Amino acid sequence: MAMVFADPEMLDRLAKSLDSKAGAIPQLKSRASALDAGDHVSGLPAIASWLGDTAKDLRRRANILRSPSESPFDSLAAFGLPPGVAGDPDAGKKFQTELKAILEAQKNGTPQQRAQAVKDYFATLSPAQQAALAATDPLLVGNLDGVPVNVRYAANRITIQTEYTKEAAYLATLKPTDGAYKRTQERVDTLRSFLNPRIKSYEDPKTGQDMKIEVSRQFLVFDPHFGSTADAKSSPFPDGRIAEVVGDLENADNVAFRVPGITNRLDNFNGFTNGGYQLAADPNGNERPDSAVVSWLGYDTPELGDSVDPAKAFAGGAALNAFRQGISVNLKPNAGLDIFAHSYGTLVTSKALQAGLTNVDNVTFMGSPGLGPNINSVADFKMPNTKFFAMRAPGDWVSYTQGHGKDPADFKDITRLGTDGASGHSQYYDPSTGSLANMRRIFYGGDAKPLTFTHTSLDDEQIxxxxxxxxxxxxxxxxxxxxxxxxxxxxxxxxxxxxxxxxxxxxxxxxxxxxxxxxxxxxxxxxxxxxxxxxxxxxxxxxxxxxxxxxxxxxxxxxxxxxxxxxxxxxxxxxxxxxxxVVKLLEVDRIANDAKQFGEIIDRGTAEIGGHVRELGTELGREGAQIYNDTKELSEGLFKDGGKVVLELGDTVIRPWNAGQNAADIWKIGDDAKDKIFAKVPDIAGGLNDVKNTVVDKGGDIARSAAETGGKALDKGIDIGKGVVKFFGG
Structure with missing residues (x-):
């Protein structure tokens, strides 16, 4: 079962068809009258009127789908919450303050402890109070484990509407030729689809008939401002964090988490979550009432370039572990939990399992680039109560290359499942494939049809x-x-x-x-x-x-x-x-690149050494000036004191009777000179010591830079020599 939305273009085409049929009715009535059969078509005008009214209603619905605009009242009502308080901006502030106080008190608790505290708090609130809190702080409430899931769905719908309005307004300022136009349009279209209903297929438990109804989509997580921006020139918006639920999460017997790989973002989320709709369906395309599937895009996925970096897998694994522990308080105590991970998502799941994610029944790895260099078997996880499965479709080059470790499909202690009908890296959830059938059998358990297995080698799959x-x-x-x-x-x-x-x-x-x-x-x-x-x-x-x-x-x-x-x-x-x-051309290229780098090494080294020399000159100039000033000040003071002594001695010669007083004055002048010497000589000595230290330090920097530059230049010179030898066949 593919995910089906109410399509505005489809509704327009249907309305046009109804108008065409209604337009043909007067001609039919006229022909019937000419054939004297007017009485037999007397009901045609009523049919024409009905067709016209229906066409108008379809166009009205199409316009709503194109530009969904609803108030918080509508979002709350969509998930069974009383909407009356949504118009009062102060109604939820008291509860917002109380909730934040609880979170602060639990800041050092485990994810499950925090979620349980949140759940206990919401249990004290009436539905109207819960609705008020969701309307007051939808971003917090919508992404907080422990909040009743219908309240999270309603809060996230409010945030989605706000974000859609903002980003649609931004899109209106762009021209189709602008670099950010295409991805921004895709993002706005995706946000619109989040607000539009989807078509749910199910089997009526009373009649056994296949039924279809329109239902609101359920977002357990929605943060459009989370993560990095894949390409700022293509879109100024971050990749986002999203999780969509299919089914009744709080009452499901079977719960599945789906973990995606690289290049998954808000703007292309529907392509990922469609696999969740496929997994949640039975072979007839009807959603099973006993299950719930969470398509979890809860980490900042890599793009192509940084997909070789495991850093985002570590962060994603921690987030997945926290999400599993937190959401557990909202699940049935005996609900089964399975994880279905694809591509880089298998590495994320591996990191989560190593970070303490243990309460999982089944883990299925698909198209894995490896689970990390330290995981070479199922036994390495030390989880004897969890069953592990692996899939590798023929032609899945991501698994073949093993960019992040050993392919789990080659583990001797794993159960490898068949993927009949799937090929390449992205067909595991395609309808009518053995891979999807096996996933459904793992997920639901007790299925009459057994799992299918394979033991193909790389050569069997793809020479x-x-x-x-x-x-x-x-x-x-x-x-x-x-x-x-x-x-x-x-x-x-x-x-x-x-x-x-x-x-x-x-x-x-x-x-x-x-x-x-x-x-x-x-x-x-x-x-x-x-x-x-x-x-x-x-x-x-x-x-x-x-x-x-x-x-x-x-x-x-x-x-x-x-x-x-x-x-x-x-x-x-x-x-x-x-x-x-080609080899010879590359060898020339290698020599040219090495020569270029050799010049850059010399230029960088010369500039660095020159900088150290300039710094040395500046420091010595500053310190020398200080020594000069201190010496000059001391010399001038001593010169003046010496002059005073000469005057006192002269006075003694001229007036001997003042000899006693003059001797006392000379003694005092001597003390003053001594104080000046004691005051300035340490400064001068310190300055000289600073000069010595500066020369030593900067001389060392100069020597180190010279040695480093020389070493790098020598290495690069050797590379150039090797390249020349290679080129001439040595």
């Missing part, structure tokens, strides 16, 4: 997959993980610009070339080694493809093996000839 995995392993052995992460971060802006249509392939390749040069990839992975490895692996692929093709035609094994070996040798010879000039 070349094993070689791709080996090539990635080869590159990992050459390039440290921290360099891979930095390169991914540097490349992300260029990748975003390309996929947003702002740059072409040429610009992207130039940026890739620049980043590869920046991180010395041609030194880390010399061209002849890289293409030698590629040639070897391509030979393996040629052997396997030829062997299989010949065997499929009924040839004996030795004939197929001989044909495969011939194809392998021919492939290696051909590729060797083709790649030789």
């Amino acid at each position: 070349g997959a094993a070689e791709a995995r080996e090539m990635v392993g080869f590159l990992h052995s050459k390039v440290p993980p921290e360099i891979v992460v930095k390169m991914g971060g540097d490349l992300d802006a260029a990748v975003q610009a390309h996929f947003a249509g702002r740059t072409g392939v040429k610009d992207l390749l130039l940026e890739v070339h620049s980043v590869l040069g920046k991180y010395n990839m041609l030194d880390r992975v010399p061209p002849d080694e890289m293409f030698g490895k590629i040639n070897d692996l391509a030979g393996n692929v040629a052997y396997k493809q030829t062997y299989k093709a010949v065997k499929d035609k009924g040839a004996p094994d030795f004939v197929a093996a001989a044909a495969g070996k011939a194809a392998e040798l021919a492939s290696e010879k051909l590729l060797g000839a083709v790649t030789w000039p």
Whole structure:
């Protein structure tokens, strides 16, 4: 069952069809009258009127769907809350203050303790008071574990309406040619769809008939301001944090969390959550009444460039663990809990399990790039009461490359499930696939149909997959993980610009070339080694493809093996000839890049040493000036005191009777001079010591910079020498 929304364009087409039918009725009535059969079509005018009225109503509904505009009253009423208090801005302030006080008191508690305290508080409020609190602070209430889920749904609907109004107004200021127009329009359209009803299919428990009704969508989490901005030039809005629920979460016997991978955001959320609608349905497309599925986009997913970085998986794992513990207070005590994780979401789930997420019945990994370098088996999780499953569809290159560790589909102690009908990385939830059927059987439990399994090898699934995995392993052995992460971060802006249509392939390749040069990839992975490895692996692929093709035609094994070996040798010879000039061009590029970096090292080192020398001159000038001033001040004081002594002695010669007084004055002048010396000499000595320290410190900086520059220049010079030797075949 795909997620179905009430589509305004579809309603318009239906209204147009009804108008057409109504317009044809007068002609039919006229023909009937001409045939003297007017009495038989007397009801046609009433039908025409009904068709016209229905067409008008359909157009009215289409306009509502295009521009949903509702008040908090409507949002509260949509989930059974009394809307009367929504118009009073002060009605919920008292409860808002009380709720924040509870959260402050529980700030050091576990997620479950905080959620339980919130649940206990809401139990003291009447429905009208809960509604008042939701209307007063919808962003807080809508994302707070422990709040009754219908109150969260209503609060988040209020926030969605506010955000839709704001972002639709921003979209109106953009031109279709603006860089941010496309993604902003997609985001506004998605927000609109959140407010529009969806079509729920279910089986009437009394009649057994398949029924369809319009229902409001249920958002357990909605924060449009959460996370990073994937590409500010494409959209100024953050990626957002969202979780949608299908089913009755508080009364469900079976609850599933779905955890997505990279490039999932608010603007493309419907593509992710559609898998939740598929999982919640039975084979007839009807939602099962005993289940609830949470499509949880509760972490800041990576884009393409930073998908090599596990940092967001650690943060996402902590968030998933906290969400599971917090929402537990709103679930039935005996409700089963399963996790279905896809792609990078499997790494997030792995981090959550390692962070303490233990109360899970079943975990299913799909299209995993690996669960982290420390997880090589189910036993590493130390969760004996949890069942683990893995899926890898044929042609899923994300699993083949193992970017984040060993593929769980290859764990010896995991249950690997079939994916019949699914291929590639993104078809696990497609209808009529074995992967979706198996997920439903895990989720509901006790299904009459058993699980299906597979034990296919990489070669069984896709010839070349094993070689791709080996090539990635080869590159990992050459390039440290921290360099891979930095390169991914540097490349992300260029990748975003390309996929947003702002740059072409040429610009992207130039940026890739620049980043590869920046991180010395041609030194880390010399061209002849890289293409030698590629040639070897391509030979393996040629052997396997030829062997299989010949065997499929009924040839004996030795004939197929001989044909495969011939194809392998021919492939290696051909590729060797083709790649030789490429290798030489890359070696020239390597030499040029190393020479460029050599010049940059010298320039940077010279500038750094020059800076230290200038700093030394400035410091010595300042300290020398201070010493000069102190010495000058002392000399001037002593000169004046000496003059006073001469005057006193002269007075004694002229007037001997003043000798006693003059001697006392000379003694006092001597004391003053001594005080001046004691006061200034330490300053002068300190200044001289500062000069010495400055010379030592800055001299050390100069020496270190010179040594570092020399070392880097020597290393780069050696790289250049190696490159030259490689180029000339040494």
